Structures are given as structure tokens and as C-alpha cells.
Amino acid sequence: MSGRLAVIGLGPGDARYLTREAEDALASADAVYGYSAYLDRVPSRPGQARHGSDNREEPARAAAALRHAAEGANVAVVSGGDPGVFAMAAAVCEQIEAGPPGWRALDVQIVPGITAMLAVAARVGAPLGHDFCAISLSDNLKPWDLIERRLAAAAAAGFVIALYNPASRARPGQIGKALTLLRRHLPAATAIIFGRAVSRPDEQLTITTLEDAGRVPADMATLIIVGSRDTRVIYREDEAPLVYTPRAVAGAMA
Amino acid sequence: MSGRLAVIGLGPGDARYLTREAEDALASADAVYGYSAYLDRVPSRPGQARHGSDNREEPARAAAALRHAAEGANVAVVSGGDPGVFAMAAAVCEQIEAGPPGWRALDVQIVPGITAMLAVAARVGAPLGHDFCAISLSDNLKPWDLIERRLAAAAAAGFVIALYNPASRARPGQIGKALTLLRRHLPAATAIIFGRAVSRPDEQLTITTLEDAGRVPADMATLIIVGSRDTRVIYREDEAPLVYTPRAVAGAMA
Numbered sequence: 001m002s003g004r005l006a007v008i009g010l011g012p013g014d015a016r017y018l019t020r021e022a023e024d025a026l027a028s029a030d031a032v033y034g035y036s037a038y039l040d041r042v043p044s045r046p047g048q049a050r051h052g053s054d055n056r057e058e059p060a061r062a063a064a065a066l067r068h069a070a071e072g073a074n075v076a077v078v079s080g081g082d083p084g085v086f087a088m089a090a091a092v093c094e095q096i097e098a099g100p101p102g103w104r105a106l107d108v109q110i111v112p113g114i115t116a117m118l119a120v121a122a123r124v125g126a127p128l129g130h131d132f133c134a135i136s137l138s139d140n141l142k143p144w145d146l147i148e149r150r151l152a153a154a155a156a157a158g159f160v161i162a163l164y165n166p167a168s169r170a171r172p173g174q175i176g177k178a179l180t181l182l183r184r185h186l187p188a189a190t191a192i193i194f195g196r197a198v199s200r201p202d203e204q205l206t207i208t209t210l211e212d213a214g215r216v217p218a219d220m221a222t223l224i225i226v227g228s229r230d231t232r233v234i235y236r237e238d239e240a241p242l243v244y245t246p247r248a249v250a251g252a253m254a
Numbered sequence: 255m256s257g258r259l260a261v262i263g264l265g266p267g268d269a270r271y272l273t274r275e276a277e278d279a280l281a282s283a284d285a286v287y288g289y290s291a292y293l294d295r296v297p298s299r300p301g302q303a304r305h306g307s308d309n310r311e312e313p314a315r316a317a318a319a320l321r322h323a324a325e326g327a328n329v330a331v332v333s334g335g336d337p338g339v340f341a342m343a344a345a346v347c348e349q350i351e352a353g354p355p356g357w358r359a360l361d362v363q364i365v366p367g368i369t370a371m372l373a374v375a376a377r378v379g380a381p382l383g384h385d386f387c388a389i390s391l392s393d394n395l396k397p398w399d400l401i402e403r404r405l406a407a408a409a410a411a412g413f414v415i416a417l418y419n420p421a422s423r424a425r426p427g428q429i430g431k432a433l434t435l436l437r438r439h440l441p442a443a444t445a446i447i448f449g450r451a452v453s454r455p456d457e458q459l460t461i462t463t464l465e466d467a468g469r470v471p472a473d474m475a476t477l478i479i480v481g482s483r484d485t486r487v488i489y490r491e492d493e494a495p496l497v498y499t500p501r502a503v504a505g506a507m508a
Contacts, residue, residue: 016275019368084375090383093498097488104490110376114273114366121338122364129344131404133387133413141502150385153411157404159387234351236358244347248395
């Protein structure tokens with residue numbers, strides 16, 4: 001009897017952003033593992049075990065889920081957003097590579113979800129309409145000077161930049177350092193979007209500029225999109241502004 | 255009477271990847287506009303008008319949909335993947351900025367979807383598990399030398415790279431040029447994934463290396479993920495390999 005592990009993306013929060021594939025994978029699981037705040041979004045089902053854990057325990061959570069699946073169970077691990085973007089899918093792969101041979105025989109399915117940068121972008125227009133990158137600002141798993149090199153390279157090359165994990169209680173100052181660095185590469189008027197808890201009751205969206213971005217609070221539930229030099233804001237009388245990055249850049253043929 | 259325009263992401267193809275929000279937005283539309291191949295994925299509904307057009311006509315399609323919405327209709331524009339990633343949301347914003355004042359008064363809603371890089375990544379593991387970027391290889395709207403600069407900057411800075419629009423009938427050779435450039439920055443053994451028509455009946459997935467990538471065909475339905483130096487492949491006896499990029503890089507504290 002061989003087990004099965006599904007790593008499921010829950011999207012930004014509201015159940016409207018779940019795909020049918022995610023709904024079906026959740027419904028068929030014998031057990032669900034996840035960070036407790038994500039597990040709380042999943043309706044409980046009779047006979048389905050639930051294993052919540054702390055945010056910082058990804059490797060242990062992945063290993064527990066794999067052990068359970070290797071016993072023959074149909075196990076789900078839930079992730080906010082998309083499980084492949086700074087989330088549980090890589091943690092599961094790390095454990096499979098390091099773990100017992102039996103874990104390699106498991107049927108592993110990654111169920112994609114709407115990651116935070118897509119949800120925030122959709123709320124304000126199309127800021128990711130041109131080339132873009134995604135960088136986690138957390139230096140728990142990489143050195144800070146590498147983060148700085150990537151920010152500088154991305155800004156200089158004209159990428160729009162989505163910043164994941166911009167700040168936490170243990171790292172309150174890194175977003176400030178990142179903004180200071182970005183100001184050396186981008187104009188003060190560059191558009192920046194702060195999206196917090198998008199699609200949830202406490203959603204907060206702020207459209208500002210690189211110059212003023214230091215005044216906007218950020219935490220682990222915040223996703224920040226830093227525009228490129230080409231990103232534009234359309235102000236509207238009775239509707240919220242639209243922020244977008246044009247598909248074309250100067251010098252193109254069309 | 256003020257109109258409404260929803261720009262809806264259909265995901266990679268199969269209806270299982272639609273969100274409920276996208277399903278609801280499609281169901282409530284008076285008219286649906288889109289590239290004919292995407293429109294074909296949407297079930298027709300009694301009383302709902304359908305306006306298919308060619309792939310290259312984004313600005314005209316966006317303008318037609320906005321004109322229709324400005325007449326008071328509830329109009330949907332459909333996009334493959336996510337509408338904000340190299341797709342219709344930016345084209346709609348461009349038309350709103352350039353168009354008549356009435357278009358700024360419209361209720362515009364962007365409905366996010368599973369973009370191709372998330373769908374391809376999920377099929378093979380977690381190649382986007384660390385910092386990554388998305389680059390369109392089409393030089394219809396930007397100069398080729400800018401694309402080359404971005405590829406070089408991204409590879410040198412250690413980003414995993416998702417390549418959209420790698421080739422078309424009019425641009426068959428650009429993926430080859432891009433791979434040649436990437437070989438100057440990355441080891442020959444770097445993992446590369448070619449994902450074509452993911453979730454559709456003609457889905458093709460190829461896991462290869464930078465050295466051998468030139469042998470794999472690519473077209474407009476193909477999304478390519480170029481790993482970083484850290485991207486790993488887990489070979490498995492009875493299951494497909496897993497490709498992932500570890501969350502941690504050398505030099506990190508944890």
C-alpha cells in the first residue's frame with residue numbers, strides 16, 4: 001500500500017481563490033498538515049485528522065507528513081498562496097531527498113495556488129505586466145548581502161520586484177534597508193504597492209512611492225510590489241487608482 | 255448606468271485550475287472577449303455574446319471590450335494563465351489610460367489565475383522554491399538586447415528564470431540565442447524544465463540540462479524554467495523525478 005502526499009496552495013485567503021483541484025485534494029485527504037493559521041482556513045471534515053504547527057517548523061512538518069503518507073495514508077500539506085513560492089513544496093522536496101528511500105516511492109502532487117504577488121497585482125491593476133522577479137527578504141535561509149545584490153541587480157535591469165516576507169517581529173528593519181538600497185537605483189517617484197492580507201477581512205492596500213514607502217507598515221502578511229521606471233499610475237475620480245507596467249518598453253520594434 | 259469589465263485568468267488549461275471567483279465572473283458576464291483559443295475553453299451560455307480574436311490583437315480587443323462595458327454591459331475579457339502576467343490586464347490598463355474619460359469610470363476587476371510558471375513548477379516539484387524571475391522572450395515589445403541584459407543579470411544574481419513566449423513561428427531562433435547566452439553564466443548541468451500545454455491533453459514535460467536544452471522543441475505554448483546553480487533533481491525509481499530549488503543557500507545563518 002503506497003501513500004500519497006498532496007501539497008496544496010490555498011491562495012491568498014478567501015475561499016473564492018481556491019481552485020477546484022485544491023478543493024478536491026482537500027476533500028479526499030485522510031489528514032491535513034499545516035501552519036495553524038492556514039489550517040484554520042480549511043473547513044474540518046469528519047474523519048479527517050488535522051495537525052497544526054508553528055510557522056517556523058517547515059522541515060519538521062514536512063517530515064511528519066511524509067512519515068504519515070509512507071504509512072499508506074492520503075496526506076495533505078496546506079500552504080498559503082502557491083506551495084511552490086517560498087512555501088512548503090520545497091521543504092517537502094528537501095525532506096524527500098534527505099529522507100529514507102521509501103519517501104521517494106510516494107505519489108507526490110503539488111497543487112498550485114494564487115500566490116500573493118498575483119493577488120496583490122490583481123487588486124491594483126497590472127503592475128507585473130512586464131518582466132518581474134520575486135525575492136524573499138528573509139535572511140533566515142540566505143545571507144543578507146546576497147539579498148542586497150539581488151535587489152540591486154533586479155532594479156538596475158528594470159525588473160518589477162515582488163518582495164515576500166518583508167518583515168517579521170525578529171526582522172523589523174530589513175524592509176527599511178531594502179528601500180534605502182532601492183532608492184539608489186530607482187527614481188523617488190517609482191510606484192510601490194503594499195498589499196496586506198489580500199482577500200481577507202483585514203485587507204489593506206496602499207499605493208505609494210519609493211520616496212514615501214518607509215511610512216507604510218509591513219509584516220509577514222504583507223506583499224510589496226516595487227515598480228520599475230516604466231510602471232504607471234492611472235488616477236481615477238470615483239474609482240481606486242490603477243497601477244500597471246506597460247507591455248512595451250522604449251526601443252521596441254512594435 | 256455604469257459598466258463593468260472583468261479581466262479573468264483561466265489558468266493553464268484544464269477547468270480544474272479555475273478559481274471560484276473566475277467561474278462566477280464568467281457566469282455573470284453579458285459578453286466574453288478573448289483570443290479564440292482561450293475563448294474555446296469557456297462553456298457558452300445562452301444570452302452571452304462571444305467575441306473571439308487573433309492572438310496579436312490585444313490592444314484592439316481591450317478597446318472593444320472597454321467600449322462595450324462603457325455602454326453599461328458586464329463584460330469579461332479572458333486570458334490564459336494569470337491576466338496580469340504577460341497578458342490582457344496590462345493591455346486593458348494601457349487602453350484605459352489612452353482612452354476617453356468614461357473608461358476611467360468603469361468598475362474594473364482583475365481576476366487572478368494560475369500562471370504558466372506556477373503550473374509547470376507544480377508538475378515537477380518546486381523549482382521556484384527560492385528567488386526567481388519571469389522574462390518574456392518576445393522582442394515584439396522590447397529590444398532584444400534588453401532581454402539579453404536581463405537574462406545575464408538574472409543568471410549572474412542566482413535567480414531561477416521562468417521564460418514566457420520562448421518561440422513563435424515569427425521568432426523561432428530566440429530561445430537558442432537565449433540558451434547560448436545562459437551557458438556563459440550557468441554550469442552545463444543546470445536543470446531546465448520545458449512545460450508545454452500543461453494540464454491539457456497534449457501536455458509535454460521535459461526535464462533536461464542547459465547543455466542539452468537545445469534539442470527540446472519550444473513554441474508559444476511552452477513555458478521554460480531555467481534552474482539556478484542550487485536547483486536539484488531527485489531521481490526516483492517508479493515516479494517521475496522531482497526538481498526543486500532549496501529554500502536555503504550557502505552562507506545563511508539557519
